[in-house]
Amino acid sequence: MTAGTTTLAARPQAGRLGSGRGRAALAFLSPAMLVIGLFTAVPIALTFWISLHEWSMYTPLGDMEWRGLGNYSDLLKNQDFFQALGNTAIYVALVLVVTVPLSLALGMLLYFPRVAGKGVARAVLFSTYVVPTVAIAIVWGALYAPDYGPFAQVFAALGLPDPTWLSAPDTALVSLVIFHLWQMIGYYTILVIAGLTQIPGDLYEAARIDGAGFWRQTWNVTLPLLRRTTTFIALVAVINAIQVFDPVYILTQGGPAESTSVLSFAIQRAAFQHGLAGQASAMAFSLLVILLALGGLFLAAMRRRS
Numbered sequence: 001m002t003a004g005t006t007t008l009a010a011r012p013q014a015g016r017l018g019s020g021r022g023r024a025a026l027a028f029l030s031p032a033m034l035v036i037g038l039f040t041a042v043p044i045a046l047t048f049w050i051s052l053h054e055w056s057m058y059t060p061l062g063d064m065e066w067r068g069l070g071n072y073s074d075l076l077k078n079q080d081f082f083q084a085l086g087n088t089a090i091y092v093a094l095v096l097v098v099t100v101p102l103s104l105a106l107g108m109l110l111y112f113p114r115v116a117g118k119g120v121a122r123a124v125l126f127s128t129y130v131v132p133t134v135a136i137a138i139v140w141g142a143l144y145a146p147d148y149g150p151f152a153q154v155f156a157a158l159g160l161p162d163p164t165w166l167s168a169p170d171t172a173l174v175s176l177v178i179f180h181l182w183q184m185i186g187y188y189t190i191l192v193i194a195g196l197t198q199i200p201g202d203l204y205e206a207a208r209i210d211g212a213g214f215w216r217q218t219w220n221v222t223l224p225l226l227r228r229t230t231t232f233i234a235l236v237a238v239i240n241a242i243q244v245f246d247p248v249y250i251l252t253q254g255g256p257a258e259s260t261s262v263l264s265f266a267i268q269r270a271a272f273q274h275g276l277a278g279q280a281s282a283m284a285f286s287l288l289v290i291l292l293a294l295g296g297l298f299l300a301a302m303r304r305r306s
Contacts, residue, residue: 044285044288047281047284047285047288048281048285050064050277050278050281051071051072051278051281051282051284051285052066052067052068052069052071052278053065053066053067053278054066054067054070054071054278055277055278056275056276056277057271057272057275057277058275064278067278071278071279071281071282072282072286074279074282075279075282075283075286078279080258080261080266081266081283083258083261084258084261084262084263084265084266085263087173087258087259087260087261087262088241088242088262088263088264090173091173091176091177091180091241091244091262092238092241092242094173094174094177095177095180095181095237095238095240095241096234096237096238096241098177098181099181099184099185099188099233099234099237100188100230100233100234100237102181102185103185103188103189103191103192103233104192104223104226104230106125106185106189106192107189107190107191107192107193107195107196108192108196108218108222110122110125110189110193111192111193111196111197112196122189122190122193125185125186125189125190126186126187126189126190127186128182128183128184128185128186129183129184129186129187131183133183133246133247134246134250136179136183137179137246137247137250137251138250140179140182140247140251141166141250141251144165144166144175144251146162146164146165146167147162149165151165166251166252166256167256168256169256169257169259170259172252172255172256172259172260173259173260176244176247176248176251176252176260179247179251180240180241180244180247184237184240188233188236188237191229191232191233191236192226192229192233194229195225195226195228195229195230196222196226198225199221199222199225199226203221203225204217204221207220207221227302228302231298231301231302232298232302234298235294235295235298235299238294238298239291239294239295242263242264242287242290242291242294243264244262244264245262245264245265245268248260248261248262248264248265249265249268253265254266254269263283263287264287266283267280267283267284267287268280270283
């Protein structure tokens with residue numbers, strides 16, 4: 001009887017403790033949620049609202065004219081939008097195909113061998129990520145310069161024709177991909193190294209006892225246990241590639257012949273150069289939907305692999 005009475009008395013106390021923790025958690029999270037609401041949710045909602053109107057960036061908000069889904073239907077007839085969408089898809093595919101295997105290879109190369117200077121190599125590799133993109137783009141513009149650029153001089157010294165880099169539609173987008181990989185690969189490599197540190201060393205020792213060599217350990221131990229890290233890297237790489245803007249704006253302005261006009265640049269040009277805020281907002285919200293869909297697919301893949 002006493003034990004039962006004690007249990008019944010403990011339950012309300014536990015409930016009060018749980019509710020108190022819930023209120024404390026809400027109090028601590030409320031400032032962050034307020035900031036997220038002000039600087040994320042509100043701009044997204046405003047962008048969607050503008051996308052339903054015809055409005056110029058150079059007129060007051062009160063001059064907006066209701067169009068409903070007219071801006072979205074116009075996108076389905078806009079060849080420039082589909083060209084920007086196609087360029088973005090090609091850019092993302094090239095980045096993804098090269099980023100994941102290259103970052104895995106560099107990560108394992110900088111983690112497994114017991115050699116001096118690995119920390120310095122990691123710092124140098126990561127340094128390309130922390131330098132502002134605008135500064136790097138200016139430097140790469142000089143590297144890609146025809147005739148006097150270092151790349152052009154190296155090709156000339158080897159007796160090879162200059163690949164024209166940014167000045168030809170066939171090579172401009174690939175040149176931007178090379179720039180993107182050079183800047184971002186250090187960040188993805190550090191993520192791979194962080195994932196490798198979470199793999200217990202006992203697994204490799206057991207594999208070596210069973211007679212497994214380096215390649216078999218990589219295929220049967222390292223890669224399976226890096227699936228979540230690899231999926232996360234692929235997701236971040238896709239998001240960063242879709243949002244690319246600075247190098248396009250600085251180096252090519254969408255040219256030549258619209259070959260590097262990606263969605264982010266098309267949105268900026270429609271809004272600030274042409275003053276078509278409604279159409280630009282429709283493209284921006286469509287881009288958000290694409291990002292959410294891709295993020296959902298990657299998260300679903302991570303859950304299945306778990």
